Amino acid sequence: MSAFDPVLSADTVDQILHLYATRGDDHYGEDVSQREHAEQCAYHARIDGADDALIIAALLHDIGHLLHKFGEDAADRGIDTRHERIGSGWLARCLPPSVSEPIALHVAAKRYLATINPSYLKGLSAASLQSFLLQGGLMDAEEMTAFLAHPAHQAALDLRRYDELGKIVGADMPAFDSYAPMIRALIMKDAR
Ligand SMILES: [Fe+2]
Structure with missing residues (x-):
């Protein structure tokens, strides 16, 4: 990435860790x-055999929720925070498109899956359905064509699967901070 800045990048890893340390207890909606x-x-990305970029995309796909200023109850107040754009734009400063683009598309992936598969729509959790309606609901044919034409659409669909699986209360998981070296490696890879 031509705009790579090692200071900004080091700061970004620290900022990510700090964000999840200080705001990670925010309610996700489930x-x-x-x-x-x-x-x-x-x-879930790891056990599915996803590459490091998609694992980190899965880890950080909702970081936009921690960056916006609308409050945790934005959806209850009828606001679409465009968290996928906030998060992907913020991360794209120093992480590669293989991380930021599936994040940018993860809402579109939900809308696409709900459009082609009524049982997917029925299976959405209450919070996911609420945000789905705010995010535009079902796609029209033009939106579906544009989604499928994007090179990152398959990664976004995979990310969506991991997203749906990541809502288990009390699951014992590797800690968020344990992914810091993987995030750093992706930044450094991008710098070469
Ligand atoms: Fe999510």
């Missing part, structure tokens, strides 16, 4: 916290 959801999604 009965798990943001930190628990992140850890579980990354775990």
